[in-house]
Amino acid sequence: MLTANRSTQTNSSYEETPNRDRPRDLLRSRNARGLNTYTTTPELRQPPSKKLEPAANTHDVGETWSRIRTTKKKKSATVSIAVDFYKVRTMRCKDHFEMREYNIDVLKDEEDSSVYSKGRPYPIYPSKKGLNPDFLRDIISRALKTLPHNLDPIPKDVTQDFGLLCLSDAYIGIHQPKNLNEADLARKRLIFDEFFYLQLGRLFQMLEGLGTKIEKDGLLDKYRKPELSSTIMEEWSCMTKKFVEALPYSLTRSQLNATSEIIWDLKRAVPMNRLLQGDVGCGKTVVAFLACMEVIGSGYQAAFMVPTELLAVQHYENLLHLLEKIKDIHKRPSVALLTGSTPTKQAQFIRKGLQAGDISLVIGTHTLIAEKVEFSALRIAIVDEQHRFGVVQRGRFNSKLYFNSISSKLASTSSKDSQKSDIVMAPHVLAMSATPIPRTLALALYGDMSLTQITDLPPGRTPVETYIIEGNETGFENIYQMMEEELGGGGKVYLVYPVIEQSEQLPQLRAASADLETISRRFPDYNCGLLHGKMKSDEKDEALRRFRAGETNILLSTQVIEIGVDVPDASMMVVMNAERFGIAQLHQLRGRVGRGERKSKCILSASTTTSLNRLKVLGKSSDGFYLANMDLLLRGPGDLLGKKQSGHLPEFPIARLEIDGNILQEAHLAALKVLGESYDLEKFPDLKAELSMRQPLCLLGD
Numbered sequence: 001m002l003t004a005n006r007s008t009q010t011n012s013s014y015e016e017t018p019n020r021d022r023p024r025d026l027l028r029s030r031n032a033r034g035l036n037t038y039t040t041t042p043e044l045r046q047p048p049s050k051k052l053e054p055a056a057n058t059h060d061v062g063e064t065w066s067r068i069r070t071t072k073k074k075k076s077a078t079v080s081i082a083v084d085f086y087k088v089r090t091m092r093c094k095d096h097f098e099m100r101e102y103n104i105d106v107l108k109d110e111e112d113s114s115v116y117s118k119g120r121p122y123p124i125y126p127s128k129k130g131l132n133p134d135f136l137r138d139i140i141s142r143a144l145k146t147l148p149h150n151l152d153p154i155p156k157d158v159t160q161d162f163g164l165l166c167l168s169d170a171y172i173g174i175h176q177p178k179n180l181n182e183a184d185l186a187r188k189r190l191i192f193d194e195f196f197y198l199q200l201g202r203l204f205q206m207l208e209g210l211g212t213k214i215e216k217d218g219l220l221d222k223y224r225k226p227e228l229s230s231t232i233m234e235e236w237s238c239m240t241k242k243f244v245e246a247l248p249y250s251l252t253r254s255q256l257n258a259t260s261e262i263i264w265d266l267k268r269a270v271p272m273n274r275l276l277q278g279d280v281g282c283g284k285t286v287v288a289f290l291a292c293m294e295v296i297g298s299g300y301q302a303a304f305m306v307p308t309e310l311l312a313v314q315h316y317e318n319l320l321h322l323l324e325k326i327k328d329i330h331k332r333p334s335v336a337l338l339t340g341s342t343p344t345k346q347a348q349f350i351r352k353g354l355q356a357g358d359i360s361l362v363i364g365t366h367t368l369i370a371e372k373v374e375f376s377a378l379r380i381a382i383v384d385e386q387h388r389f390g391v392v393q394r395g396r397f398n399s400k401l402y403f404n405s406i407s408s409k410l411a412s413t414s415s416k417d418s419q420k421s422d423i424v425m426a427p428h429v430l431a432m433s434a435t436p437i438p439r440t441l442a443l444a445l446y447g448d449m450s451l452t453q454i455t456d457l458p459p460g461r462t463p464v465e466t467y468i469i470e471g472n473e474t475g476f477e478n479i480y481q482m483m484e485e486e487l488g489g490g491g492k493v494y495l496v497y498p499v500i501e502q503s504e505q506l507p508q509l510r511a512a513s514a515d516l517e518t519i520s521r522r523f524p525d526y527n528c529g530l531l532h533g534k535m536k537s538d539e540k541d542e543a544l545r546r547f548r549a550g551e552t553n554i555l556l557s558t559q560v561i562e563i564g565v566d567v568p569d570a571s572m573m574v575v576m577n578a579e580r581f582g583i584a585q586l587h588q589l590r591g592r593v594g595r596g597e598r599k600s601k602c603i604l605s606a607s608t609t610t611s612l613n614r615l616k617v618l619g620k621s622s623d624g625f626y627l628a629n630m631d632l633l634l635r636g637p638g639d640l641l642g643k644k645q646s647g648h649l650p651e652f653p654i655a656r657l658e659i660d661g662n663i664l665q666e667a668h669l670a671a672l673k674v675l676g677e678s679y680d681l682e683k684f685p686d687l688k689a690e691l692s693m694r695q696p697l698c699l700l701g702d
C-alpha cells in the first residue's frame with residue numbers, strides 16, 4: 001500500500017481510523033505558498049474548530065471529506081485504484097477551483113484496510129521520490145525498539161514541573177501513538193524542546209557575557225520578576241525630572257512604567273538590550289527622550305537613530321522645542337542632527353563635537369553608525385523603528401565602546417559610582433518598534449531582549465472611525481463628500497497612494513503625482529501638497545512643514561508617511577487601493593490620524609469587492625496588538641513580520657508560533673529555572689552537550 005501526503009513537513013502527521021465519533025486535533029501542513037496552515041485529521045462529520053482564512057484572491061468554498069474513486073494511467077494501461085481523500089479544502093480562485101491541503105491514501109483496492117488494522121492513529125510520512133511510507137514506518141518502528149529509556153538531556157524535575165513526557169516516550173508517542181491524546185503529548189514535548197533550546201542558548205550566552213555572580217543573578221531575576229526591575233521617579237536624574245516637568249502633558253501610567261524600567265537598566269553596569277513597543281501614537285518617543293536625558297544628566301552621550309530623514313528632522317525639532325521649555329537649568333543639552341543630507345562641513349563639525357563630547361545628543365539616520373562617527377562617551381543608542389534596520393546595523397552601536405565615567409563631563413554623584421569608573425562598556429541599546437508584535441513572537445524573535453510594552457494611549461484620544469468602501473464611482477463620490485465636510489470643519493486630510501506615478505502594467509492603481517491635478521481641481525478652495533520618497537530631502541521637509549502649518553490642507557502622499565509622521569491635527573485619511581497594503585501597514589498608516597483631540601476618520605478604499613472582506617478586520621478593531629495577533633493567526637509570522645524581519649525568525653520544524661505561544665512561555669521559564677541552578681550548565685552535562693549540538697540551529701534567529 002502507498003500513502004501519499006501533499007504536506008512537505010518532516011514530522012509525521014496523523015490519520016485516524018475513520019468512523020470514530022470524536023473531534024480531531026489540528027495538524028500542521030503547508031499551503032501552496034509554503035506557509036504553515038492548519039489541516040485536520042480526517043473528520044467525516046464534524047467541521048474543524050478553526051477556520052482558515054482564504055487568500056486575498058480566493059474564496060473559501062469549504063471542506064469536504066469523501067472517498068473518491070479515481071483512475072491512474074500506468075504506462076499504456078489504465079489501472080484503477082482507490083483513493084481516500086479524507087479532507088479536501090476547496091478554494092474558488094477567480095475562474096476555477098483549487099484543491100488545497102489534502103491528505104491522500106492510495107489503497108491497494110476498495111477493500112484494503114491494512115492502514116486501519118490497528119484501529120489507532122497512524123503517522124503519514126511525506127513520500128518523496130518514490131520512497132514508500134510503509135518502508136519508512138517499518139524502519140522507524142525498528143529504530144524505536146532500540147531507544148534507550150534514559151536519553152533525555154532535560155532534567156527530570158523540569159519535565160515533571162511542566163507536565164512533559166520523557167523524550168523516549170515522546171518519540172514513541174509521535175510515531176506510534178495509542179491514541180490522539182498521546183500524540184498530542186508527544187507533539188507538545190517536541191515543540192517544547194524546540195523552544196527550550198532556543199531560550200536556553202540565548203540566556204546562556206547572555207550569562208556568559210557577565211562577570212560576577214551578582215550580575216548573573218540580576219539578569220535572571222530581571223526575566224523572572226520583571227516587575228521588580230524598575231526605579232521610582234525620585235531616583236531619576238535631575239535632568240530627567242526637569243524634562244518631565246517641561247512636558248505639555250502628563251505621562252501616562254504605561255509611559256511612567258516604561259521609563260522606570262529603562263532607567264533601572266541604565267543604572268546597571270551591564271549594557272541594556274531592550275525592546276520598547278506599543279501601539280501607534282502611544283507616545284514612545286517621549287519615553288526614549290527621557291532615557292536620553294537620564295544618561296545626559298550623568299554626563300554621557302545619547303544617539304537616536306531613525307530610518308528616514310523626515311523622521312529625524314521631526315524628532316529633532318520636537319526635542320528642541322521641548323528642551324526650550326526646561327526651566328532652572330544651568331546648561332541645556334546640546335543636540336545635533338546628522339543625516340545623509342547634512343552639508344559636508346556641518347557634518348564634520350558635528351562629528352568633531354561628538355568626539356570631543358561637546359554634543360550630548362545626536363539624532364540621525366544610519367549615518368550615525370558609520371565608522372567615522374566617534375563618540376566621547378556614548379551611553380545609550382536608541383534605534384527607532386528597529387525592524388527597518390538589519391541586525392548587523394543595529395549591532396554596530398556595540399562597537400562604539402566607552403570608558404564608564406572616565407570620559408564623563410559631569411562628576412559622578414556617589415562614591416559607589418566612581419569605583420566603577422574604569423569599565424569599558426558597550427552602550428545600552430533601546431530598540432523601538434511601532435508594529436506591535438504579539439509577546440510570544442517577540443520572545444522568539446528577540447529572546448535576548450527585555451521587553452517593555454506601552455499598553456495605553458494618551459488620554460482624550462477617540463478611536464479613528466474606519467470605513468471600508470469600494471473605490472468605484474459612487475464610492476469616490478461619497479469619499480469626496482466626506483472630505484468636503486472634514487475640510488469645511490477645519491480638518492486636514494491625508495490621501496495615501498500605493499504608487500507615485502501611474503503605471504501601464506497596473507493601470508488600476510491610483511498614483512499620487514497623477515492625482516494631484518484631479519484633486520486640486522475637485523477641491524479648488526483648498527491647497528494640496530505632494531509627498532513621496534523620490535522627492536529631495538528638503539522638498540519632503542517643506543511639504544510636511546506646510547501641511548503641519550496649515551498652508552496645505554490636503555496632502556497626497558505615498559506610504560512614506562507610514563512611519564512616525566506626527567501631525568496631531570490631521571483628522572482624515574483616505575487610503576487608495578487599500579488592498580495593496582498589509583493589515584499591520586494599514587494600521588500604521590491609520591495611526592497618522594487621531595493623534596490629537598480631534599475626532600478622526602480613515603477610509604480604506606478597496607479596488608474590488610473581494611478585497612473588502614480582508615479589510616473589514618480594521619473596521620472592527622483599532623488595537624494594534626489585537627490586529628497583530630489576528631494577522632499572526634490568519635497569515636502566520638512570515639506575512640506579519642514581512643520578509644526582512646521574519647528572516648530573523650528561527651526555524652521551528654514542528655512548532656507553530658501562532659498556536660504554540662503558551663509552550664514557548666513555559667520553555668522560557670524552564671530555561672530560567674535550569675540556568676538559575678547552574679549558570680554554566682556544568683551541573684547538567686547532557687543538557688550542555690545537547691545545547692552545543694543544537695547551537696547553530698538555536699542561533700539562526702539572530
Ligand SMILES: Nc1ncnc2c1ncn2[C@@H]1O[C@H](COP(=O)(O)OP(=O)(O)OP(=O)(O)O)[C@@H](O)[C@H]1O
Binds near residue numbers: 458565566
Ligand atoms: N502622555 C501624553 N499625553 C498627551 N499626548 C501625548 C502623550 N505622550 C505623547 N503624546 C503625544 O502623542 C503623539 C504621539 O506620540 P509619539 O509620536 O511619541 O507616538 P509613537 O508611539 O512614537 O507613535 P508612532 O509609532 O505612531 O510614531 C505626539 O503628538 C505626542 O506629543
